Amino acid sequence: MATFVKKVTVLGNIVKNVNNCTKRLSSHFVYHPDNEAPVEGEKTKMNMMQAINNAMDITLKTDPSAVVFGEDVGFGGVFRCALGLQEKYGKDRVFNTPLCEQGIAGFGVGLATAGATAIAEIQFADYIFPAFDQLVNEAAKVRYRSGGQFSCGGLTVRAPSGAVGHGGLYHSQSPEAFFAHAAGLKVVVPRGPKTAKGLLLSCIQDRDPCIFFEPKILYRSASEDVPIDSYTLPLGKAQVLKEGEAATLVAWGTQVHVLLEVAAMAEQQLGVRCDVIDLMSILPWDEETVCNSVKKTGRCLIAHEAPLTSGFGAELAATVQEECFLHLEAPISRVAGWDAPFPHVFEPFYLPDKWRCYEALAQLLKY
Amino acid sequence: MALKSGVSFIRLKRLSHGIRSLSTHIRPETSQNGSKNADFPGAKAPYVTEMKILNENSYDPIPIYRVLDNNGEVIDRREEPKIETETLLNMYKTMVQLNQMDKILYESQRQGRISFYMTNYGEEGIHVGSAAALSPRDMVFAQYRELGVLLYRGMTVTEIINQCYGNHEDPGKGRQMPVHYGSKQRNIVTLSSPLATQMPQAVGAAYAFKRIPNNDRCVICYFGDGAASEGDAHAAFNFASTLECPVIMFCRNNGYAISTPTSEQYRGDGIAARGPALGLNTIRVDGTDALAVYKAVEKARELAMANQPVLIEAMSYRVGHHSTSDDSSAYRPVEEIHKWMQDEDPVQKLRLYLEGKGLWNLESDKQFAKEARDLVLRTMQEAEKKKKPHWKEMLEDVYYDMPLNLQKQMNQMEKHLKKYKEHYPIDQFQSE
Numbered sequence: 001m002a003t004f005v006k007k008v009t010v011l012g013n014i015v016k017n018v019n020n021c022t023k024r025l026s027s028h029f030v031y032h033p034d035n036e037a038p039v040e041g042e043k044t045k046m047n048m049m050q051a052i053n054n055a056m057d058i059t060l061k062t063d064p065s066a067v068v069f070g071e072d073v074g075f076g077g078v079f080r081c082a083l084g085l086q087e088k089y090g091k092d093r094v095f096n097t098p099l100c101e102q103g104i105a106g107f108g109v110g111l112a113t114a115g116a117t118a119i120a121e122i123q124f125a126d127y128i129f130p131a132f133d134q135l136v137n138e139a140a141k142v143r144y145r146s147g148g149q150f151s152c153g154g155l156t157v158r159a160p161s162g163a164v165g166h167g168g169l170y171h172s173q174s175p176e177a178f179f180a181h182a183a184g185l186k187v188v189v190p191r192g193p194k195t196a197k198g199l200l201l202s203c204i205q206d207r208d209p210c211i212f213f214e215p216k217i218l219y220r221s222a223s224e225d226v227p228i229d230s231y232t233l234p235l236g237k238a239q240v241l242k243e244g245e246a247a248t249l250v251a252w253g254t255q256v257h258v259l260l261e262v263a264a265m266a267e268q269q270l271g272v273r274c275d276v277i278d279l280m281s282i283l284p285w286d287e288e289t290v291c292n293s294v295k296k297t298g299r300c301l302i303a304h305e306a307p308l309t310s311g312f313g314a315e316l317a318a319t320v321q322e323e324c325f326l327h328l329e330a331p332i333s334r335v336a337g338w339d340a341p342f343p344h345v346f347e348p349f350y351l352p353d354k355w356r357c358y359e360a361l362a363q364l365l366k367y
Numbered sequence: 368m369a370l371k372s373g374v375s376f377i378r379l380k381r382l383s384h385g386i387r388s389l390s391t392h393i394r395p396e397t398s399q400n401g402s403k404n405a406d407f408p409g410a411k412a413p414y415v416t417e418m419k420i421l422n423e424n425s426y427d428p429i430p431i432y433r434v435l436d437n438n439g440e441v442i443d444r445r446e447e448p449k450i451e452t453e454t455l456l457n458m459y460k461t462m463v464q465l466n467q468m469d470k471i472l473y474e475s476q477r478q479g480r481i482s483f484y485m486t487n488y489g490e491e492g493i494h495v496g497s498a499a500a501l502s503p504r505d506m507v508f509a510q511y512r513e514l515g516v517l518l519y520r521g522m523t524v525t526e527i528i529n530q531c532y533g534n535h536e537d538p539g540k541g542r543q544m545p546v547h548y549g550s551k552q553r554n555i556v557t558l559s560s561p562l563a564t565q566m567p568q569a570v571g572a573a574y575a576f577k578r579i580p581n582n583d584r585c586v587i588c589y590f591g592d593g594a595a596s597e598g599d600a601h602a603a604f605n606f607a608s609t610l611e612c613p614v615i616m617f618c619r620n621n622g623y624a625i626s627t628p629t630s631e632q633y634r635g636d637g638i639a640a641r642g643p644a645l646g647l648n649t650i651r652v653d654g655t656d657a658l659a660v661y662k663a664v665e666k667a668r669e670l671a672m673a674n675q676p677v678l679i680e681a682m683s684y685r686v687g688h689h690s691t692s693d694d695s696s697a698y699r700p701v702e703e704i705h706k707w708m709q710d711e712d713p714v715q716k717l718r719l720y721l722e723g724k725g726l727w728n729l730e731s732d733k734q735f736a737k738e739a740r741d742l743v744l745r746t747m748q749e750a751e752k753k754k755k756p757h758w759k760e761m762l763e764d765v766y767y768d769m770p771l772n773l774q775k776q777m778n779q780m781e782k783h784l785k786k787y788k789e790h791y792p793i794d795q796f797q798s799e
């Protein structure tokens with residue numbers, strides 16, 4: 001399914017350009033490093049790629065059943081997330097598979113069913129769809145259909161997702177909403193190195209199959225002091241990054257940084273403060289944190305890169321409307337990618353950037 | 368595929384001194400020019416100067432290995448497997464028990480007592496032959512027409528019938544359709560309806576076993592000729608071979624996928640021909656001959672335990688309808704079915720073999736069939752009386768821990784049922 005052209009040309013360019021993406025895409029977002037430490041102890045500077053590598057390293061070191069596999073994982077992966085792991089742990093633990101996503105997912109379900117810890121990589125989230133059947137009909141339902149006799153909780157599927165500046169249709173997608181409709185799966189998106197390490201370790205150790213979407217634009221552009229010890233961040237829990245009373249802003253992945261900037265703009269230009277929430281877990285999601293915030297602020301703006309119609313924002317909006325009806329002072333606002341395939345040269349017009357989010361917030365506050 | 372199959376043939380011969388018919392592909396003339404291989408990384412092949420296009424006629428068809436003729440007599444004494452008497456009788460009795468279950472459960476579906484059923488007629492030899500050659504610790508990934516394997520492994524008639532009724536004693540808690548069995552303790556992974564999905568999973572499980580020090584387990588994966596057309600089948604063959612997994616990929620080629628005959632399913636030499644093309648040890652056997660299946664699986668297990676994956680294609684004929692939702696006379700002549708029932712019945716073949724050895728007779732046959740029938744009828748009556756699981760089981764096991772959204776939904780349903788109880792079949796289900 002993944003094409004030869006993909007590998008040879010597009011991929012090469014992306015890898016090269018991801019290195020420069022901060023510069024190239026400075027208009028899209030500014031990375032806001034995490035200042036709070038998730039745990040005490042020694043820290044070292046890591047970008048998100050290194051934090052993910054570190055999480056897999058810790059897993060391979062501590063769990064002898066753990067294996068890491070996927071297309072081109074052996075030499076370190078096209079985004080270098082598995083760098084050095086094969087040399088360190090051997091070819092039977094970190095290895096290439098044939099180029100076949102349904103095979104990767106099915107193979108991972110089988111490993112986990114037999115009790116192993118399986119960390120599968122899908123090279124781009126855009127190519128996860130051949131594995132959709134294995135993930136939705138199989139992985140999500142193993143425990144339920146067997147009455148708890150079997151499970152594939154040891155499975156974690158990692159996939160780079162989201163906009164990267166020039167990825168076009170098949171190197172930019174954010175497919176979380178497709179999976180949010182599959183009871184039995186957990187779907188998680190980190191916003192930077194610290195959350196990536198903690199959430200990935202949680203996914204790997206969790207007793208349910210997890211899909212971990214890594215915003216690829218952050219692999220190298222996001223860098224911060226990450227604790228070197230093992231630590232986990234809870235799944236199904238959102239995080240309030242900034243507090244205010246004018247509105248609740250909700251996002252995940254790269255878009256969190258866009259909304260943090262929008263909140264700063266609102267503070268500066270409109271003199272209002274907003275709650276900014278990183279949802280982190282898409283499925284199951286933290287209804288309590290989001291609804292408590294909206295009950296306080298009375299206004300809610302949700303933003304995501306994926307298309308608007310049936311995007312995960314729709315689920316959030318419907319629940320917030322039902323739970324916070326008497327507190328809402330304006331209709332819930334959704335700022336998302338347009339209902340079109342993700343375009344190449346039009347990317348700056350397609351993304352829900354800070355200006356589109358800022359305008360939506362301004363309207364929301366005026367309502 | 369030209370030289371590829373030639374290469375596998377040589378490798379196979381080296382690996383499998385025992386089995387003669389493991390692969391019979393003949394090296395086509397085009398590649399026999401004695402020149403050394405070209406340097407392309409993608410294939411080990413010499414150049415030729417004569418252009419020749421290959422197709423399925425470039426090779427002899429892979430022959431069908433058989434031990435018994437249709438009178439239950441051993442054709443070549445050297446090939447007769449050494450199986451203990453107790454095992455042989457257990458194999459035969461499993462076939463009879465399977466037939467009785469199929470007969471009665473099929474009828475009970477017709478009477479509306481269970482919602483769905485699928486029989487195993489014509490494939491009994493495949494089930495008992497393969498199951499007997501495996502270790503009980505080997506993991507089974509099945510499609511859905513392998514009830515004999517489950518019975519042979521010790522799944523009880525009670526467990527099977529409880530599943531079909533979805534009562535509270537079904538370990539699957541009544542969540543899946545009938546015939547979707549599973550048993551953790553017998554290493555039978557719970558079946559699911561999507562075809563071929565179990566195939567790459569079986570390969571993954573085999574890889575997990577391979578990594579366990581002193582591994583003594585392999586994985587067997589059953590699938591039909593129709594399922595072999597799915598992309599997952601291709602994935603599984605290729606992963607098994609490149610990742611060198613201790614797995615036996617076992618195809619039941621019974622001629623039909625519901626109404627689709629194999630001529631509309633594929634145009635090559637069946638499923639077996641795909642094995643050498645993907646680097647798998649391969650053999651085609653007579654699936655109506657339990658002894659041939661036993662021998663093939665016994666050898667395949669040996670290879671698999673050396674991390675040499677094997678593909679077995681067992682030829683058979685689907686004597687029954689596809690399922691209770693299917694009337695197969697709509698797409699195939701009744702005479703065809705009768706021919707297979709009379710001449711190549713796997714149960715009859717094994718019975719004649721046992722009779723020839725003085726291990727079985729008409730009297731014991733009648734008596735055991737009656738016992739098997741009574742057991743099924745008695746168990747059904749009991750299963751019918753058992754309540755279905757508590758409705759709350761509907762929302763359990765979705766996740767290891769129940770998330771808040773599901774807890775909320777369970778409370779909603781509980782409240783709803785308090786108010787509207789009389790509109791639901793609540794008395795058929797267990798209560799708190």
